[in-house]
Amino acid sequence: MAAPxxxxxxxxxxxxxxxRGDDTLSDRSLAALARVADAGAQHLVxxxxxxxxxxxxxDDLGATGLAVCGQGAQVYDAGADRLLWSITLDxxxxxxxxxxxxxxxxxxxxxxxxxGVDGLTLIEPGYLMPHPTLPxxxxxxxxxxxxxxxxxxxxxxxHLSDDELATTARSVVGSLATVTMSGxxxxxxxxxxxxxxxxxxLAAEHLGLRPADTIAFGDMPNDIPMxxxxxxxxxxxNAHPELKSVADEVTLSNEDDGxxxxxxxxxxxxxxxxxxxxxxxP
Numbered sequence: 001m002a003a004p005x006x007x008x009x010x011x012x013x014x015x016x017x018x019x020r021g022d023d024t025l026s027d028r029s030l031a032a033l034a035r036v037a038d039a040g041a042q043h044l045v046x047x048x049x050x051x052x053x054x055x056x057x058x059d060d061l062g063a064t065g066l067a068v069c070g071q072g073a074q075v076y077d078a079g080a081d082r083l084l085w086s087i088t089l090d091x092x093x094x095x096x097x098x099x100x101x102x103x104x105x106x107x108x109x110x111x112x113x114x115x116g117v118d119g120l121t122l123i124e125p126g127y128l129m130p131h132p133t134l135p136x137x138x139x140x141x142x143x144x145x146x147x148x149x150x151x152x153x154x155x156x157x158x159h160l161s162d163d164e165l166a167t168t169a170r171s172v173v174g175s176l177a178t179v180t181m182s183g184x185x186x187x188x189x190x191x192x193x194x195x196x197x198x199x200x201x202l203a204a205e206h207l208g209l210r211p212a213d214t215i216a217f218g219d220m221p222n223d224i225p226m227x228x229x230x231x232x233x234x235x236x237x238n239a240h241p242e243l244k245s246v247a248d249e250v251t252l253s254n255e256d257d258g259x260x261x262x263x264x265x266x267x268x269x270x271x272x273x274x275x276x277x278x279x280x281x282p
Contacts (some may be wrong), residue, residue: 003038005266008213011200011226014047015183015253016219017236023133032260035267044203046196046226048182050151051076052115053134070113070151071180071190071222072199080115085202088115089191094153097176097189101169102261109156127156130185153189158251163189180222197225217259218243234262
């Protein structure tokens with residue numbers, strides 16, 4: 001058994017945080033997470049990706065525990081391949097919110113993540129996936145997006161920056177939905193009041209852990225509620241300035257094993273690691 005670690009719960013975002021830009025996990029990160037497990041701590045993925053898009057990663061990790069998915073709208077049990085908890089975005093409210101946004105900024109391109117462990121990502125004409133390695137199904141018309149229950153809507157604008165689109169969306173959507181920005185080209189609408197902290201709190205309670213037991217890692221403004229909830233928030237060097245401004249510390253970038261650097265420090269030094277690279281398949 002390794003020496004104990006200061007935190008019993010290690011909460012990590014995926015894109016731009018734990019994963020490198022090519023959707024791989026480095027051998028050093030894998031070694032650090034293995035040492036965390038040996039020390040008796042839990043690693044919890046807290047991501048905007050829906051459960052079906054996280055399952056391949058968890059399978060490759062051999063993870064059988066919980067993951068927080070869909071920006072906090074889902075708590076997924078990898079071992080049982082089921083959702084312990086999920087909340088959907090009302091599709092009529094989503095349509096109304098989308099109309100209000102387009103009334104301000106003109107046409108946007110939309111996609112949705114369907115609810116459930118086998119839910120699809122549907123994209124309307126003109127929408128480009130920010131992560132081309134992730135599978136998506138293109139539909140012919142926007143109204144086809146609303147055929148099944150959804151966990152969130154993803155938005156892109158042909159000209160506005162993510163910050164500009166998110167700011168305008170927040171100003172007009174009100175209580176219809178929560179607006180988040182989770183990565184380049186990724187502005188999202190999710191159920192009102194739902195954030196990563198919502199799912200993290202539920203998962204931690206299930207594990208018998210508290211905010212005081214938790215260190216969280218992230219890179220985008222959607223990670224701010226998670227940082228507010230956890231005892232210690234660590235932003236990546238590549239993080240959005242808004243997240244860096246509220247972080248307790250800033251580590252190296254996701255490409256430079258920033259999470260591993262912090263975990264090694266907490267565990268009392270770096271371990272030897274082999275030439276293993278984990279690739280996440282769509």
